[in-house]
Amino acid sequence: MIEFWNVIGTPIFHVRSTFLGNKTAESLLWKGDILFAAHLDGSITSHRLHTSEYFTSRLTPSPLWCLASITGSSFCAGSDSGTVLILSVEDNDHVVLNKTISIGFGTHIMSLACNGNVIAAGTMDEISLISVPKQLIEHRIKLPRIEKRKPTIVWCLCFIDDYLVSGDSRGYVSFWNASNGAFSHCLQTHQSDILSITAVNESLYAAGVDPTIARLGLNQERTTYRVEHRRTIHTNDVRALAASQHTTALYSGGADYYFCVSNRFKHADALKNITCNVAAGANLFSYQYDDRIVIWEAGKPSTGASKKGIYCLANGPIKIAQLRSHRGDFIRSSALNHEGNLLAVSTICTTTLYKLDLHSSKEPSISVLKRIDICGTELLFTSTSLFIASGCLRISSLSIGDSISEYPDLITERDNAGEVVRLHSNMTETFLVLLTARNELFTLEIRQ
Template sequence: MDEFVIHNVRFYDYEPRAIQCMSYEEESYRLALSRSDGAIEIWNCQNRPFLQLVLPAESDASVEGLAWCDGRLFSVGLHGYLIEYDLSAVGVKARYAVTGGPTWCLALSPDKKSLAMGTEEGYVCLFDVGSDDVLYNKTLEKQEGRILSICWHNGGNHIVTGSINCVRLWSLMDGRVTRCSFVHNKREEIIVWCVAILDDMTIISGDSRGSVCFWNGTLGTQTDYVQSHKAGVLCLAVGSDQSFVIVAGVDPTIIRVSLAQTGGKKGRRARWIPTVKLRVHTHDVRALAFTNEGKLYSGGVDTILACSSYPPKVVIKTPTPLYPGYVSLGRQSDCVLLRYKERLELWRLGKPRVTGEPQEMFHAIEEDRQKLVELHCKEGESIDWCALSPEGFWIAYIVKGHLKILQFFPPTLDRQVSIRRVRALSKEIDTSRQVMWLGEEQLVSVTTKGTIQFITISDMEATVESTLTPRSPVQSLASSQDGKVLVVLDVNQGVTAYKLESGQEITLPKYSSPVVSLCVNPFTYDVLIAYSDSTIKEYSLRTKKYTNFSTNFLPSKRVHNGLSQLVSAVRYMSYDLNNGTLIFLHDDSSLLVLDSAAVTEYDDRYMPPNKITRGNNKSNKQNISGSKSPTRNSNIGRLIAFPRLHQVLFFSHIRDKNIISVEIDPVALHDQLPPMLKVKKYGGV
């Protein structure tokens, strides 16, 4: 294999964003979670979790509660609105004002026909969910104090809410309110951060004392009490069979509290007892989601999305990945464009002094990296996407859906860096949500209307050359190096390739797992697709069949090919621009190089053994003793992994024998987090 020089970009100023709340939809395996900056992430958890969609944060963003309803996503926040999102257009579909101002919590009824939310002024507002809209229903009687948590009973006729110093059970049939009060010191308030209710009307609450209380919902009396944590309990999740509840909070230990029979000869009674403890997070845990498959998703201040299950104890941590459109390469230049919330930075990579040293050695820097341009947007605005042209002379970015194009003039011996803005934009250019350069002065824009516009720049004027209307809304794009082939992934996981010169449209076969990454071979125009189950397939647009590599690169069920050992899904893929057989890909913790032309061998003894049927033991022994020695077979494709100590955000090939790896140090990221809960231990703190 050829030798490459890796440019380690570790100066990206990555800002951690805590997880605020989450909601899981069983039917689609999708997990929606909100970040502290107001952005909402849609994760697909069908196999290995991966980030499928990002809803950008707005200026007044505040997401305090999320709820799924038949594929529709709703949220509430301190802005005082119930918001429904259009996942196809990646934006807000409708807003509905909520009585009572800032809204702290949101819950969906079991029949998925109503939404209930609690407000700052003590109101519980009910909205009816229609087939295509949401209608206001009613507001329950105002109560004293803000409502911080809310939950529906499975019967659909009762709602339980948590406030300061009390828990309330609301009957929607007769309007009666049952109050469950705490016995506490009047000088200290007890804040009920989370509530749940079981089928037998047992109410469960977690409060600021670090305790979990169990109430008789019919009588309003406390039946049990567990001091589970050393600080406030912020979230809880009830098990599928309602025999246990999982709690966590400021004390990041995740504890399972189970219902068990206790007592002796005098009698036995059911008690709630802490049984299992998981130390997954380092800081406050703010959100939990338990699935019917027995998986627990958790997140909080440490920004990590964790998936755990018990028994057996399995914990998979997924760090925050880089959002699409945050890093853009000029793959025929030495420049990289980095996007932040309110600014863009264009960097020229350093040049190493190659002296023919052995492999895996650090090269001395002949010319250090250089920041060429730093662009800031106006106050109150944020950048939603950015793209750098292949040769690095054009910059495109999106602000509030509006496309902005800049021409970049690099520094020379007789002039400094300069930028000129393309102000003549055609009125036919629609608002955009993602852009990509097909070549110099040729741009592709995915509009909020669901179309794809091909934009040409000539004499500092941008015009729409043609428009493409896909069958389904676009999720992501990929193109060949020369811009002759465009591959589109839609929201229904369909992949379509367009030959732009001939106008031919080719629909690729669907696979059972969702797509995580796409790229196009620069020489043969074969489309390479990575799926969430670690399967990689290469499709030939010429023969309209899977390539020989795709059929002979053995799946993980037969022979270990390296991909099955990845903890996280593949994040990004790219071909070697000089060699169409080398593929560069990465996950969160390793760099991977796949040689699709290499022939490797394996022997049959690594294959799973065949089933031995019961019958004549003598014949079975003869078959085993008389079997031939393992035969050696060959398969196409060799995968080489390079583990990294830092989190890998982006990994791709650039021109010549250079590759770039954008990484962040987990320790440096941890230093930016707020202080964690300090617990005194024996011999230390």
């Protein structure tokens, strides 16, 4: 899964997610407004912020571990078969393979970096420097081992000024001449593998299996780098670091399953709220998870307040039912109607309307009323209809009155307007308000 977040200011807002099925994203790269993701099946997917639709380009049968930008529309990928793929982007967002450069048989390219003239490829015990104009390997840098049988893996690379910087499995940050690969100096900043390095302005940040984030800067003579500051805000491996030249924020994440935004003095976690739907008329609420919906009956307050004016719960919330998604697919959106007798759930393939009977004397029951082949990014119940937002601002309406219509009616659509991420109606149910992934608001009059 790939998640998109709005990081302008604090708090940080989760915009939307793109479900990748069985794929895992091993590396991410922005080229303009297109996000590329490398996968273990040898493919690269192309994503845009405003829609969850993406293109898949299959390039090699071996896993792809890393991506790096070159210039313009060109970028490169490192494969498990020891090759660097030189790629470019077409107008239709598809990726084209231009050239393959072999590093060596039996090698695994674990990291890449490029400054426009030189591509650096990190493998076991070695860094290869590839000339971009010639597309040939010009220099090879050998790294020492701490133990004879334990290879030194170059997990991360980046360029800063005239230096090529590497982070490896020894816990060392090493500095090399970016042109010819000559050794400059090195620092042992961590006690174990350094998994990520990022550069911003004249500062470097490094972290890894040792979750401490080290900031490196130039000494007073501006000849070598030294550790200026350390921050410990994670408890597990830090596998990714990103920084912006326009802000003082550093973004970090990894095995903690969340990411943080931090500076030298403070940090904050980026929290994603679990979707909660409320059926006020039935005293019910539901939580939406990746592949299930959990329905609860709300607690009941006590009739009298304490001396401090605090009301307590006489009865706590009760879990009533749990519903798995159709075929176990990832759930994009869900909604409960006001009376609590209808539930709509939209997965990546279908939208299903369920009838709920949760307060009968017998066992609570859930039955399928309707299933349609629409992936709804947002769902909304009114007293007479179920509104489904799909695609790039495409709004459909399904009647839920005395009889449920066979097919939903298309109300409106607008190309390239952005995926709908919020959908609400006014109190009188005469207007819909839509918020898109482009951060634009639309109003739509509902004709009964």
